[in-house]
Amino acid sequence: MITYIIRRLLYTIPIVLGVLLLTFTLFTLVGGDISLEIAGKNASKETINEIRQEYGLNKPLFLAWDSQLVNHFKNALTFNFGRARDREPVIDKIKRGAGPSLALMVPMFIGEVVISISLALVIAFVRGSKWDVMAVVLCVAGMSIPYLSFILFGQYFLAYKWGFFPVFFSPDLAPPQYVALPVLIGIVTGLGGNLRFYRTVMLDEMRNDYVRTAFAKGLGTGTVLFKHVLKNAMIPIITQVVLAIPFLFLGSLLLERFFGIPGLGYLMIEAIGSRDYLIINAMTYISAILFVLFNVITDICYAFVDPRISLE
Amino acid sequence: MSDIDKIISSKLPKGRSLWQDGLRRLWKRKLAMICFAVILIYFLLAGFIYAAELFHWHVGPIQWQEEVGRQYESPGWKHVFGTDIFGQSVLRKMLYGAKISITVALCASIISIVIGVPLGAIAGYFRGVTDEIIVWVYSTLSSIPYILLILAFAVVLRDKALFGYKLTGITTVYLAIGLTSWVGICRLIRGEVIKHKNREYVMAAQSYGCSNSRIIFRHLLPNVFHLVIIDFSLRFVSFIHAEVILSFLGLGEATRPSWGAMINDARIELSRGVWWQMAAATAAIFFISLALNIFGDALRDSLDPKLRIQ
Numbered sequence: 001m002i003t004y005i006i007r008r009l010l011y012t013i014p015i016v017l018g019v020l021l022l023t024f025t026l027f028t029l030v031g032g033d034i035s036l037e038i039a040g041k042n043a044s045k046e047t048i049n050e051i052r053q054e055y056g057l058n059k060p061l062f063l064a065w066d067s068q069l070v071n072h073f074k075n076a077l078t079f080n081f082g083r084a085r086d087r088e089p090v091i092d093k094i095k096r097g098a099g100p101s102l103a104l105m106v107p108m109f110i111g112e113v114v115i116s117i118s119l120a121l122v123i124a125f126v127r128g129s130k131w132d133v134m135a136v137v138l139c140v141a142g143m144s145i146p147y148l149s150f151i152l153f154g155q156y157f158l159a160y161k162w163g164f165f166p167v168f169f170s171p172d173l174a175p176p177q178y179v180a181l182p183v184l185i186g187i188v189t190g191l192g193g194n195l196r197f198y199r200t201v202m203l204d205e206m207r208n209d210y211v212r213t214a215f216a217k218g219l220g221t222g223t224v225l226f227k228h229v230l231k232n233a234m235i236p237i238i239t240q241v242v243l244a245i246p247f248l249f250l251g252s253l254l255l256e257r258f259f260g261i262p263g264l265g266y267l268m269i270e271a272i273g274s275r276d277y278l279i280i281n282a283m284t285y286i287s288a289i290l291f292v293l294f295n296v297i298t299d300i301c302y303a304f305v306d307p308r309i310s311l312e
Numbered sequence: 313m314s315d316i317d318k319i320i321s322s323k324l325p326k327g328r329s330l331w332q333d334g335l336r337r338l339w340k341r342k343l344a345m346i347c348f349a350v351i352l353i354y355f356l357l358a359g360f361i362y363a364a365e366l367f368h369w370h371v372g373p374i375q376w377q378e379e380v381g382r383q384y385e386s387p388g389w390k391h392v393f394g395t396d397i398f399g400q401s402v403l404r405k406m407l408y409g410a411k412i413s414i415t416v417a418l419c420a421s422i423i424s425i426v427i428g429v430p431l432g433a434i435a436g437y438f439r440g441v442t443d444e445i446i447v448w449v450y451s452t453l454s455s456i457p458y459i460l461l462i463l464a465f466a467v468v469l470r471d472k473a474l475f476g477y478k479l480t481g482i483t484t485v486y487l488a489i490g491l492t493s494w495v496g497i498c499r500l501i502r503g504e505v506i507k508h509k510n511r512e513y514v515m516a517a518q519s520y521g522c523s524n525s526r527i528i529f530r531h532l533l534p535n536v537f538h539l540v541i542i543d544f545s546l547r548f549v550s551f552i553h554a555e556v557i558l559s560f561l562g563l564g565e566a567t568r569p570s571w572g573a574m575i576n577d578a579r580i581e582l583s584r585g586v587w588w589q590m591a592a593a594t595a596a597i598f599f600i601s602l603a604l605n606i607f608g609d610a611l612r613d614s615l616d617p618k619l620r621i622q
Contacts (some may be wrong), residue, residue, distance in 0.1 A: 015448075146594060272563065284456055291456070
């Protein structure tokens, strides 16, 4: 088991290097010299030079111990992402944004997983009936409505018009108040795709021999669904669930923007608006690192759920 | 051919290829054909707008700039979807938006097919170091959240010059989507080519001395290409939605109407009770997404019965 974990961790090194090369290519080679943009239109030559000095833009790109490529790697590995346009260190901004983002995404994520898996089990129970058909039709319809429309109409009707929820974030609101509506909208938006996925997983499982055996020996439907089917459907469920966790960190860009929640999604949108490559670079890198780590965790989970896997 | 041969061949039932079989199955699904018609209408509309712009036809959608009424006229007989803040017809803007969306989704699909399919086939066919490098590249790309990757590409590429051609508006959008979206199809084709590589038809081609490139492009790819069509009929929806989000965030088309920009306008309008621009954009996106989702599923069931989900 230990060797399996170590081997799995070693596999992540090339991926992290790849991400660093990609961000370097994107933000330094293609993105180019940003000193003019930072300095503003009427900056003097000295200011521009100072900025280039600070960001290391005056150094050679490759092939030197002090080149921009080497510094890019060094900074990323020590989580030193420089300062944003407003002179605040990028890493501080990210730390500050993580809280509100998680307050939004964790309840949304748990709610979505629990609701869609339970609904999928119900559908597996009534498979082939008109309820099943109706659920599939609703899922496909739900998947076809644009995300933005869900958010805008939800915010307009539920918060603005009928006043069930606060329309915007404000610092004196407690988290349950301001995240309630975004969480609700997030769950409804994702439900179509998720339910359809879990339904397929469950129905694939229902066709196995052990399910027929369980029914044949007279077990109740509830026992078969929860004790047999759910357990065996764990592998695809774990993949879907664990690999979705790193995206929680990112928050939901659009939800945060609409509800003014000062999380990471909001930070990202601001960075896009002001073209702050340093923030986008840091977000890309951190989320990739998290994704890679959770990938390893998924594989370890597999080995626990299905002992046959670690033998490979 | 002797007479007997002719008689025999005329009596034999005519053979059908797998493609004909698949399309015949698809033809029998009425709902799928209706959806196909809907998709076709969107494509024809986009094509019509291109033609109208090229030949300067005086038709509604390309004259979206014209003021047809007062500010914020509500939907009625005169203006089906009402008017916007400048008194422009929302219906015309919606129709014009189809051109932008279809162009972006089509170009992004072409870019990602052109990158993903050959890379996947090469990785699966040659294996070894080539395979490892290609797998490394796409694993790297897929370890970054999709929407973040598209945004990063779009931000960086925006207003950059490429071969002396300045990247603006939708060019940035479809480049960003296309350059990041080839991973899925590459992985799919690689897996399929690995499966097909040891089949008799590939060995036969190798034994009579076909070059590797001929085997890949003339023998292997035609046998896995239905997967590309299935995959992209479903992926097209996500491209359209990505375009909407990018335009909404101000990274897309800035001067011409697009569905994302319409939704962005509607953000402020909704609080004044002006819902029609939002409704028009939502409806336009909804119907093509629905049609593509249903048609894509039907296409998968018809062309590849093995993948069929009961």
